[in-house]
Amino acid sequence: MTIQEQPVNFENYQRKDFSSDSDVRWCPGCGDYSILAQMQRVMPAICKEMQIPRENIAFISGIGCSSRFPYYMNTYGFHTIHGRAPTIATGLSLSRPELQVWVITGDGDGLSIGANHLIHALRRNINIKILLFNNRIYGLTKGQYSPTSELGKKTKSSPMGSMETPINPLTTAIVSEATFVARAIATDSKQLQDILLRVAKHKGAAFIEILQNCNVFNDGAFDDYADKSARAERTVTLEHGKPLVFGKDRDKTFTLSPTSAGLGLDIVKMADLPESELIIHNESADHNYLARLLASLDEDDYPVPLGVFRCIDKPRYGELLDDQIKQATLNQGRGVLMDHLRAGDTWQVN
Amino acid sequence: MTDNNELKRDSIEIEGAVIRFAGDSGDGIQVTGSLFTHGSALLGHDVSTLPDFPAEIRAPVGTLPGVSSFQLNFSSYDIHTPGDQPDVLVAMNPAALKVNLGELAPGGTIILNSDSFTPADLAKADYAVDPREDLTLSGYQVYPIPISSMTVNAVAPSGLGIKQASLCKNMFTLGIVSWLYDRTIEAIIVFIDKRYGNSRPEMAAANKLALQAGYNYAETVEMFTGKFHVSAANLPSGTYRRITGNEATAMGVLAASELSGRPLFYASYPITPASDILHELSKLRHFGVRTVQAEDEIAAMGIAIGAAYGGSLGLTGTSGPGMALKAEAIGLAVMAELPVVVLNVQRGGPSTGLPTKTEQADLLQAMFGRNGESPLAVIAPSGPADCFYMAIEAFRLAIKYMTPVIYLSDGYIANGSEPWRLPTQAELPVINVKFHTDTERPLPYARDPETLARPWIIPGTPGLEHRIGGLEKEDGTGAVSYDSENHQIMVRLRAEKIQRIANDIPLLEVHGPKQGDLLVLGWGSTSGAIRQAVDRASKKGLSIAAAHLRYINPWPLNLGEVLRNYRHVLVPELNSGQLRLLLRAEFLIDIIGLNKVKGRPFLTSEIEAKITEILAGQGTRQQKRKSRQQIASR
Numbered sequence: 001m002t003i004q005e006q007p008v009n010f011e012n013y014q015r016k017d018f019s020s021d022s023d024v025r026w027c028p029g030c031g032d033y034s035i036l037a038q039m040q041r042v043m044p045a046i047c048k049e050m051q052i053p054r055e056n057i058a059f060i061s062g063i064g065c066s067s068r069f070p071y072y073m074n075t076y077g078f079h080t081i082h083g084r085a086p087t088i089a090t091g092l093s094l095s096r097p098e099l100q101v102w103v104i105t106g107d108g109d110g111l112s113i114g115a116n117h118l119i120h121a122l123r124r125n126i127n128i129k130i131l132l133f134n135n136r137i138y139g140l141t142k143g144q145y146s147p148t149s150e151l152g153k154k155t156k157s158s159p160m161g162s163m164e165t166p167i168n169p170l171t172t173a174i175v176s177e178a179t180f181v182a183r184a185i186a187t188d189s190k191q192l193q194d195i196l197l198r199v200a201k202h203k204g205a206a207f208i209e210i211l212q213n214c215n216v217f218n219d220g221a222f223d224d225y226a227d228k229s230a231r232a233e234r235t236v237t238l239e240h241g242k243p244l245v246f247g248k249d250r251d252k253t254f255t256l257s258p259t260s261a262g263l264g265l266d267i268v269k270m271a272d273l274p275e276s277e278l279i280i281h282n283e284s285a286d287h288n289y290l291a292r293l294l295a296s297l298d299e300d301d302y303p304v305p306l307g308v309f310r311c312i313d314k315p316r317y318g319e320l321l322d323d324q325i326k327q328a329t330l331n332q333g334r335g336v337l338m339d340h341l342r343a344g345d346t347w348q349v350n
Numbered sequence: 351m352t353d354n355n356e357l358k359r360d361s362i363e364i365e366g367a368v369i370r371f372a373g374d375s376g377d378g379i380q381v382t383g384s385l386f387t388h389g390s391a392l393l394g395h396d397v398s399t400l401p402d403f404p405a406e407i408r409a410p411v412g413t414l415p416g417v418s419s420f421q422l423n424f425s426s427y428d429i430h431t432p433g434d435q436p437d438v439l440v441a442m443n444p445a446a447l448k449v450n451l452g453e454l455a456p457g458g459t460i461i462l463n464s465d466s467f468t469p470a471d472l473a474k475a476d477y478a479v480d481p482r483e484d485l486t487l488s489g490y491q492v493y494p495i496p497i498s499s500m501t502v503n504a505v506a507p508s509g510l511g512i513k514q515a516s517l518c519k520n521m522f523t524l525g526i527v528s529w530l531y532d533r534t535i536e537a538i539i540v541f542i543d544k545r546y547g548n549s550r551p552e553m554a555a556a557n558k559l560a561l562q563a564g565y566n567y568a569e570t571v572e573m574f575t576g577k578f579h580v581s582a583a584n585l586p587s588g589t590y591r592r593i594t595g596n597e598a599t600a601m602g603v604l605a606a607s608e609l610s611g612r613p614l615f616y617a618s619y620p621i622t623p624a625s626d627i628l629h630e631l632s633k634l635r636h637f638g639v640r641t642v643q644a645e646d647e648i649a650a651m652g653i654a655i656g657a658a659y660g661g662s663l664g665l666t667g668t669s670g671p672g673m674a675l676k677a678e679a680i681g682l683a684v685m686a687e688l689p690v691v692v693l694n695v696q697r698g699g700p701s702t703g704l705p706t707k708t709e710q711a712d713l714l715q716a717m718f719g720r721n722g723e724s725p726l727a728v729i730a731p732s733g734p735a736d737c738f739y740m741a742i743e744a745f746r747l748a749i750k751y752m753t754p755v756i757y758l759s760d761g762y763i764a765n766g767s768e769p770w771r772l773p774t775q776a777e778l779p780v781i782n783v784k785f786h787t788d789t790e791r792p793l794p795y796a797r798d799p800e801t802l803a804r805p806w807i808i809p810g811t812p813g814l815e816h817r818i819g820g821l822e823k824e825d826g827t828g829a830v831s832y833d834s835e836n837h838q839i840m841v842r843l844r845a846e847k848i849q850r851i852a853n854d855i856p857l858l859e860v861h862g863p864k865q866g867d868l869l870v871l872g873w874g875s876t877s878g879a880i881r882q883a884v885d886r887a888s889k890k891g892l893s894i895a896a897a898h899l900r901y902i903n904p905w906p907l908n909l910g911e912v913l914r915n916y917r918h919v920l921v922p923e924l925n926s927g928q929l930r931l932l933l934r935a936e937f938l939i940d941i942i943g944l945n946k947v948k949g950r951p952f953l954t955s956e957i958e959a960k961i962t963e964i965l966a967g968q969g970t971r972q973q974k975r976k977s978r979q980q981i982a983s984r
Contacts, residue, residue: 020817022817022829022830053812054815055809055810055811055812055813055814055815056809056810057809058809060656063820070817070819071817071819071830074815075815076809076810076815076816076817077815077816077817077818077819078659078686078817078818078819079817079818079819079820079821080652080655080682080819080820081678081679081681081682081820084648084649084652084679086652087644087648087649087650087651087652087653087655087656088652088653088655088656088659089656090642090649090652090653090656091615091617091642091652091653091654091655091656091657091658091659091660091664092656092657092659092660092809093656094615094640094642094653094656094657095613095615095640095656095657095660095661095662096660096661096808096809096810098810099660099809099810116645116646116649117645117648117649117652119645120644120645120649321640321642324635325635325636325638325640327635328635328636329635329636329638331636332636333636334636334637335634335636335637337604337605337608337637337775338774338775340601340604340634340637341591341601341605341772341773342589342591342772344591345388345391345392345591345592346589346590346591346772347391347392347394347589347590347591348588348589348590349394349582349585349586349587349588349590349771350587
């Protein structure tokens with residue numbers, strides 16, 4: 001526990017103000033270190049830009065390697081039980097709307113044991129920020145396949161290969177009507193910080209898949225495109241209002257595939273496409289078609305989209321609830337306990 | 351007044367009566383029963399009710415599984431139960447007669463809807479022969495009345511179609527029974543106007559026509575030998591209302607919120623028989639009450655914990671199957687030492703069990719149904735009105751001791767009702783809430799030396815940022831600790847903290863002599879039947895007393911001493927002996943059980959019979975030996 005001797009003006013937080021005195025105990029080389037570092041680096045900017053003091057920030061996690069995260073942040077933190085972090089965060093956020101509530105989860109915690117809660121927190125548009133660290137493996141229990149592991153994955157619990165089609169975190173979030181959906185690579189510090197800052201500012205349920213390498217049990221899971229040398233050709237960064245461009249020479253883009261009735265994407269050379277036919281990324285579109293299409297691209301055949309898929313404004317459960325409280329109080333007057341007990345039919349005994 | 355005097359002139363004064371209304375679940379039986387109860391309460395009677403309805407939303411009309419009933423005991427003296435045997439059975443169809451006849455008192459009165467005794471309806475009730483035409487009903491006073499057809503005729507002026515019109519037959523019935531018990535129908539008319547007056551005036555008119563017609567019919571036909579009058583009961587003075595257990599629970603948790611100044615946050619997943627609490631609390635937005643219908647039972651528990659972590663009164667409510675799902679998260683609240691209240695309105699189990707029937711079989715689950723040693727407070731209201739006070743107690747203890755509290759109600763208390771003398775503001779306790787803000791004493795697991803409670807530090811408190819969780823805590827700092835000595839200390843501290851609640855709850859009160867031959871000890875909804883059985887036995891001159899546990903973990907400090915003041919202790923429970931198991935283990939006393947698991951509450955007569963057996967046989971040991979010998983000789 002680090003106790004701040006004097007209250008810090010939230011204009012002037014430093015990175016160190018957000019690191020607790022707990023020893024960080026992830027395996028050396030774990031992708032989680034980078035995520036923690038980017039969060040601690042970006043927190044001063046979040047507090048400054050949003051005018052929020054450190055004590056109003058809470059990190060809630062479930063179980064798994066990723067869920068150790070709150071211990072290392074010098075904010076309020078609650079390391080809860082497997083899969084249930086979104087529920088505890090929901091209770092906290094709805095009862096204390098002024099707090100900034102983050103949920104830290106992983107592919108097992110969030111998409112296996114806790115998938116139900118994840119879906120419902122997103123569709124209710126609870127004002128919480130869910131970071132899902134996806135390493136496509138169970139790390140804390142030492143190496144079983146996870147719900148995002150690829151079909152055929154050989155692990156201790158699947159020596160002849162996993163027989164399960166993996167779940168797609170992003171399409172799951174999008175069809176659950178999350179109002180902010182993004183993907184980042186743990187080791188891309190600049191992009192991750194930018195997205196974390198945007199997530200902090202988003203009002204409503206935000207979901208970010210962070211591709212994070214488990215160097216012990218699933219090393220190199222994302223090397224094919226997360227590696228710096230491969231990123232230009234193998235990833236595409238989504239930018240609102242701009243065409244979807246990728247490639248070392250930024251010469252490639254997508255077009256709606258004529259062979260699948262426009263329901264898929266084909267890769268084309270920029271030069272071969274008239275400017276008027278470029279697909280412009282629109283993260284705030286009313287519909288989620290393009291976001292879904294981009295999120296479902298097969299990583300073996302297409303570059304992997306990174307950045308913000310969707311960012312829309314929709315009524316938030318917490319505000320609707322508080323509006324009902326205001327409305328009921330306006331209509332009925334603030335309730336009075338003794339009157340409430342006496343409401344209805346009473347009689348007098350003398 | 352003149353009218354009343356005239357009415358009374360030709361009526362027979364009786365102390366009270368037990369009426370059971372029974373019919374198809376679509377016949378409006380619960381409304382009929384509730385309205386008659388309401389009328390009784392307004393007349394100053396003491397009342398106690400037992401609704402009984404099928405688990406199926408709509409079983410096929412006219413069949414045995416579709417029978418719904420509502421029993422009411424109303425009286426001019428203090429009563430504790432809905433009555434063992436109805437004196438009057440109103441049966442709206444043959445199935446209702448078949449299901450309920452066995453429990454009618456010998457010589458009892460039966461009012462039948464004779465329109466429904468058609469060959470088809472008789473067949474649905476598995477009657478090969480019309481029970482009115484063989485010896486089935488001999489020994490009873492039977493009044494066959496063509497209720498359906500007379501209702502349709504009476505309602506004709508309202509212009510309703512036949513189907514809608516026949517729905518008013520429950521009002522016709524209510525008219526008949528109102529006349530029979532010498533009461534006016536004004537209170538029911540007021541109710542009808544309130545319910546339909548504005549929205550559906552034609553329904554209001556039709557219901558009133560049916561009600562009046564039933565009353566007039568009973569007065570005119572001279573079928574009944576006489577009518578009965580029950581005087582007002584001698585209840586303590588005050589303002590009264592009628593209340594069910596679920597209503598009282600909802601009011602109690604609201605009161606806890608108002609008394610503590612902390613907002614109430616209720617998260618729940620719909621489940622019989624607890625859903626009414628969600629419905630009641632959802633209406634209270636103007637008190638700042640937040641409710642969430644969660645995606646499942648686990649989420650409801652998690653949301654309540656999150657709310658408690660944030661400084662609200664975190665509450666969830668469910669029944670047995672939901673408790674099973676919440677167990678892991680309740681364990682988290684034990685470890686994180688957060689004040690959260692879990693309402694369990696028990697029903698028959700295991701598994702889905704008997705959703706609409708009552709049982710007390712979740713006691714051991716409440717005590718021990720979590721992984722590891724995870725002690726928490728367990729309390730149980732003794733009746734519908736007591737739910738109000740015990741719900742306040744649940745939060746008082748949760749906050750003061752920073753612990754989850756399990757509150758064990760059951761289906762019988764939840765849906766049963768009784769008159770409740772409303773408390774004054776001064777009669778309600780004060781609940782002090784102090785969030786910890788002192789940065790000089792920053793440790794989240796530093797304990798209050800008296801209660802052993804840890805401080806309640808809520809997010810948003812400057813300078814006290816800290817981390818908690820489900821991993822074992824280091825004593826004092828709350829940091830994660832895998833140290834073996836520390837674990838033992840923490841296990842003991844958590845147990846000791848709960849045990850210290852015993853210093854903060856009332857001693858067990860005994861009703862009757864302070865020592866003697868037999869103590870009948872109960873918990874939860876058995877209170878009324880036990881009290882009545884013990885009163886009757888003591889009138890016969892037996893040396894007997896009753897006591898009732900409302901606090902189960904920990905229990906009152908004088909419990910052991912009380913138990914040892916009697917030669918025998920009998921514990922009636924609607925389970926196979928769960929409290930008895932706990933008491934035997936703790937006090938090494940050979941407690942006798944009376945155990946029933948039929949989905950229905952005890953009859954007073956069942957407890958009386960057991961009392962007689964114990965005291966007449968001079969000790970159960972002989973009887974036990976005898977029965978053991980009998981078993982051995984088979």
